[in-house]
Amino acid sequence: MTPHDTAPCDTETPSYSVAVLPALSRVDAADWDACAGPENPFVSHAFLSALEDSGSVGPGTGWRPQHLLIRDGQGRPLAVAPLYLKSHSYGEYVFDWSWANAWHQAGGQYYPKLQGAVPFTPVTGPRLLVRPDAPDPESLRRALLVAMVELADQIGLSSVHITFPTEGETDLGQDMGFLRRQGQQYHWENPGYRDFQDFLDTLASRKRKAIRKERDKANTQGVTLRVLTGGDLRMRHWDAFFRFYRTTADRKWGQPYLTRGFFHLLGERLADRVVLVLGTEDATGRDVCGALNLWGGDALYGRNWGCVDDFRFLHFEACYYRAMDVAIDRGLRWVEAGAQGEHKVQRGYLPRATHSLHWITDPGFREAVARFVEHERMMVDQDMATLAAFGPYRRGERPGPES
Incomplete structure (x- = not known):
């Protein structure tokens, strides 16, 4: 299977050329950000380069940068895409371990694979980044997808995966022959609450009382929570947060993905986008303890939590309720709390669909994966509807699961 409207990778056409970049330092930050736009901090040059410059991504990590850059005939960057050659499936949050095992059992080699993603960041956002003033943006997005497939063919890779793209990008990829996969996360919507009490007033009485009790207990056990951003953040705060992050990583999966240097660079380059509780x-x-969030556009994105001791309800307060307070105060519409944890539903975070795209080179294996993702989609839809039905809101106050 070959995508239509093809454009070659690493070659020139009368209108543009496509190149593969082994590091983000190969492209000027202003040129990258002109394509990425200001809304989503995770696709910014500052965030992605912090991952590379800190050693969180690069040699020895299993994430080898292979970023795509499209230039016009005068050499002006028109479109870019964060892309990595992966030797494992860690840090992606769209799990394909069963696919890899099946491929290996059939005698194939699943790794390395190409991954269009923001490493260690399960946040929906643009993955096919095009300058807003570029001619024919749709054709450029198609060209980026084609370049990914052609790069995989040139190297002889098993697959191409794009995780947490926007719905529009997902529709485009599906139209071009990529397999569409659906997942879910838990997000809180702010329709314009005046304060936290305004939100509580939309809940069933029992749920409202439960949240009040949790917040009271969390804030009366000898720990004071502060919200830090911008110039309030100091090196000592990042050192403390790395300690929390490392402690939690050791408990959960044994090895932290992010280095201490990443958090320092994040503070240097994106402090105004950081909300640290x-x-x-x-x-x-x-x-x-600490809860790290970034904000952009109309959303606050919960990223990492860490704690060195056990405190009752402090996780809920720092990660969920304080994030809601910030969103209300700033007039943000969404708080994205990430995947996993059905306990989030009872705190107002309802299921919302996420998407990924997958290009499988082997026709037989592609057919098997296609059947799997279709069955999985029906199960996810059913699960989302069930979870939303048990949400804390009074009948008629909130909508059901969103796509």
């Missing part, structure tokens, strides 16, 4: 123990003055 930091918990300090009153009796000792010791920082004991």
Whole structure:
């Protein structure tokens, strides 16, 4: 199978050329950001280069940059795409371990594969980045998809995967022959609440009382939470948060993906986009927990949580309720709390569909994966509807699951 409207990779046409970049440093930050736009911080040059410059991505990590760059005939960048050659499936949050095992059992080699993604970041956002003033943006997005497939063919790879693209990009990829996969996350919607009490007033009485009780207990156990952003953030705050992050990573999966240097660079390059909820123990003055968020456009994105001790309900307060407070205060429409954790539903975070795109080179294996993702989609839809039905809102106050 070959996508239509093809354009070659690493070759020139009368209108543009496509190149593969082994590092983000090969493209000027202003040129990349002209394509990425200002809305989503995770596709910015600052965020992606912090991953590379800190060693979180690159040699020895299983994430080898292979970013795509399309230039016009005068050499002006028109479109880019964050792309990586992956030697494993860690840090993606769209799980394909069963696909890899099946491929290997059939005698094939699943890795390496191409991954269009923001590493370690399960946040929906643009993956096919085109300058807003570029001629025919749709053709350029198609060209990026074609270039990914042609690069995979040139290297002899098993597959191409694009995780957490926008719905429009997903529709485009499906139209070009990529397999469409659906997942779900838990997001909280702010229709314009005046304050947290305004949100509570939309809940069933029992749920409202439960949340009040949780917040009271979380805030009366000797830990004071502060919200830090921009110039309030200091090196010591990042050192403390890395300690929390590392402690939690050791408990959950054994090895942290992100280095200490990444958090320092994040503070240097994107401090105004960072919202850090930091918990300090009153009796000792010791920082004991933190919840890291970034904001962009109309959303606050919850990213990482860490804690060095056990405190009741502090996770819910720092990660969910304080994020809702920030969103209300800033007039943001969404708080994205990520995947997993059905407990989020009872706190107002309802299921919302996410998407990914997959190009499988082997026809037989592609057919098997296509059957799998279609069956999985029906199961996800059913699960989302069931979860939304048990949400905390009074009947008629909130809509059902969103696509």
